Amino acid sequence: MDTAARGGRASVVIPGVAAPSSVACVRSLGRRGIRPIVVSSDETTPAFHSKYCAEAIRVPSPHDDLVAYKDALRALAERPDVRTIVPVREPDIYVLSKYREEFAEFVATPWPDFETLSRTQDRIRLFSAAETAGVDAPETTLFTAPPDGDRQWIMKPRYTILGDEYLEEYTPETCVAPPSTTYLESTHTTSAESAQLEMHHVPLVQEYVSTTEEYGFFALYDEGEAVATFQHRQRRGYSYAGGPSSFRESVDIPTLKAAGLALLDELEWHGLAMVEFLRDEETGQFKLMEVNPRFWSSLPFTVRAGADFPYYYWLQAAGRTGEIDDVYESGIGGHLLRGEALYLYSILTDDIGLVEKPGFSSAVVDVARSLLTQPRFDYLTRDDPRPFVRDALNTISAIRS
Numbered sequence: 001m002d003t004a005a006r007g008g009r010a011s012v013v014i015p016g017v018a019a020p021s022s023v024a025c026v027r028s029l030g031r032r033g034i035r036p037i038v039v040s041s042d043e044t045t046p047a048f049h050s051k052y053c054a055e056a057i058r059v060p061s062p063h064d065d066l067v068a069y070k071d072a073l074r075a076l077a078e079r080p081d082v083r084t085i086v087p088v089r090e091p092d093i094y095v096l097s098k099y100r101e102e103f104a105e106f107v108a109t110p111w112p113d114f115e116t117l118s119r120t121q122d123r124i125r126l127f128s129a130a131e132t133a134g135v136d137a138p139e140t141t142l143f144t145a146p147p148d149g150d151r152q153w154i155m156k157p158r159y160t161i162l163g164d165e166y167l168e169e170y171t172p173e174t175c176v177a178p179p180s181t182t183y184l185e186s187t188h189t190t191s192a193e194s195a196q197l198e199m200h201h202v203p204l205v206q207e208y209v210s211t212t213e214e215y216g217f218f219a220l221y222d223e224g225e226a227v228a229t230f231q232h233r234q235r236r237g238y239s240y241a242g243g244p245s246s247f248r249e250s251v252d253i254p255t256l257k258a259a260g261l262a263l264l265d266e267l268e269w270h271g272l273a274m275v276e277f278l279r280d281e282e283t284g285q286f287k288l289m290e291v292n293p294r295f296w297s298s299l300p301f302t303v304r305a306g307a308d309f310p311y312y313y314w315l316q317a318a319g320r321t322g323e324i325d326d327v328y329e330s331g332i333g334g335h336l337l338r339g340e341a342l343y344l345y346s347i348l349t350d351d352i353g354l355v356e357k358p359g360f361s362s363a364v365v366d367v368a369r370s371l372l373t374q375p376r377f378d379y380l381t382r383d384d385p386r387p388f389v390r391d392a393l394n395t396i397s398a399i400r401s
Contacts, residue, residue, distance in 0.1 A: 011035040011054065012314065013076050013085040016045035018394070019244075019297035020336060020378040021088045023387045026050045028303055028310035037076065044394055046379065046387035062091035066163065066175040070095045070102075077106040084108040084317040086310070087272070087294040090161040091175050093117060098165060108317035110222075111271040112293065114165065119267055120291040121160045123204055130288045133266035135259050136280075137288040138207040143195045147184075152208035152354055155190070156181040157199050160290070167201055176200065183208070183241070183354045208354055209287055213279035214242060215251070217260030218302060220312050220324075221269040227316065228326040230307040231256055232298070235370070238339050239346040240363075241355040245298045246339025247370055250305040252330040259286045272313065300378040301334035333374035337388075338395050340367050 014025045016038040023046050026036040030052025037054060038047045041061035048056040059072035073095070076082055084107045087093040097117040100109050111117075119125045123140070130137045147153050157178035164170040179199055184190055196202050214234040219226050231251045237243040260275045274296040277286040295309070296302075302309055306328035315323050344367065347360050379388035 009033075009035055009081060010083050011037050011079070011081040012083055012317075013037045013039060013073065014047065015086070015088050015092050016040035016042070016047035016056075017089055018045070018391075019088065020046075020391075021295040021297055021299040022047040023050055023379060024299040024303055025086050025088070025295065025310040026052050027300075027381075027384060028308055029314060030054070032311060032314075034314060035081070037082070039072065039076070044390060044397075046390040046394070049386040049390045051384050051386065062095065062175050063177070065173045066091065066095055067173045069175075070099055074099075074102060074106075077103055082107055084110065084314070086313065087111060089294060090121070090177070090292075093294045094121070094161050094163060094165075094175070108319075110313060110316045112269065116267060116270065117293055118165065120273070120293045122166065123156070123158055123160070123290065126291060127288070129266050130263055133262045135263045135266075135288050136285045138209050138278075140204055140206045143203045143205045144192050146190070146192070147205045152210070153184045153205045154181050154208050154354075155184055155195060155199070156204050156206060158201060158204050160292075162200060178203075183352055209278045209280065210354070211278050211281045213281065214289075215253075215256055215277045215279060215286065216245075216248075216296070216298070217256055217275040217277065218296065218307070218309070219260060219264055219269070219273050219275075220309060220316060221264060221271060221273065222316055222321050223270055224265065224268045226261060226264065227321045228307065228309065228312045228324050229257060229260070230302050230305070230309070230328055231260075231330075232301070232305075235333070236340065236343050236367070238342040239350060239352075240343060240357055241346070241350070241352045244339065245301075245336065246343050247333060247335050247367075247374075248298055248301060249333040249374075250301075250328060250330045256286055259288075263288065263291070272309070298334075298336070298378070301376065302328075304334055304376050305329050305332055332376070333370060334376035334378065335371060335374070336378040337380065338391060340371070341395075343367070 016022045035054035039057045039059045060068040062069040097114045159166045162176040218230040220228045232248045234245045234248045236247040274292040276289040312324050
């Protein structure tokens with residue numbers, strides 16, 4: 001497709017979600033003169049409130065009707081000013097990949113075909129690919145019988161999204177986010193039948209890796225070749241047991257890069273990917289956790305560290321990958337302030353038996369010290385403060401409800 005022939009100021013469609021990734025895309029591209037069109041079913045999405053948002057358009061929620069959501073995206077793709085669409089969550093990449101040929105008639109499609117995508121959204125296939133690539137991973141199997149009671153395990157969904165491509169009882173309109181990972185306190189109290197009811201499909205059991213060293217390897221691929229990469233270490237998550245990142249620092253570790261590249265090369269990847277690893281404290285090996293085939297929630301920090309992946313994505317969509325300057329600054333940190341508050345709250349309220357809980361006072365000191373020494377924030381910026389305000393109001397509203 002010749003996007004240069006379309007004329008007019010170029011636009012890009014960005015789904016507006018609760019995660020900071022949408023705002024990062026809007027700011028990155030808006031500051032470069034590209035028109036961000038933010039779409040969401042929720043008028044309180046922070047990206048709607050960025051001064052760089054050129055248009056705010058209400059669309060159906062993919063969780064209410066995935067086909068209606070696809071049709072809304074396609075209608076925008078047919079506009080002559082729109083060049084591409086940005087995936088920021090699992091339903092986005094699922095629908096874009098599933099209907100890739102439809103979208104390719106109108107816009108650039110720098111995302112994988114569905115066969116490639118399914119090798120990441122189906123974790124059984126993902127860990128099989130990791131084994132072929134020589135990438136270490138914890139023991140993982142379908143939860144069809146209770147696992148060895150002498151070892152520690154977690155239960156997680158087999159699929160990162162539940163839809164008709166993976167489960168025959170679903171229709172094309174159906175899109176369900178599966179329940180999150182569960183720590184199995186006892187393998188004798190959870191049956192395979194109850195696990196299936198809880199997860200809405202046959203889930204996985206995975207060997208629990210006892211470590212606080214959680215890492216992310218991030219990449220943009222063009223037809224099986226990496227054109228940009230980035231790495232960070234997660235220092236704190238929403239919970240003291242982990243979860244989405246609230247504080248992280250940029251790193252440059254050759255063995256981490258080698259593991260991430262080996263897996264994505266094996267997948268013959270195309271587009272965006274975040275590969276999550278845990279580092280085994282005894283062996284030093286990086287063990288695969290999962291792959292997010294889209295933009296990641298900590299994207300604002302990635303951009304602040306010098307790896308402007310929204311712009312890289314734009315350049316790839318325009319056929320200009322040769323202009324990508326793949327450099328970033330290692331050794332710096334950044335925060336999601338809401339995530340830091342959730343981290344401290346989890347220490348007060350949660351009790352996860354497999355994970356040692358830090359002391360609350362020392363945790364407060366650690367958070368305060370890092371805020372002072374590494375004052376970089378996902379939402380809060382001087383030139384565009386309204387997304388931060390909107391996110392804070394959303395958080396307060398959620399607590400009150």
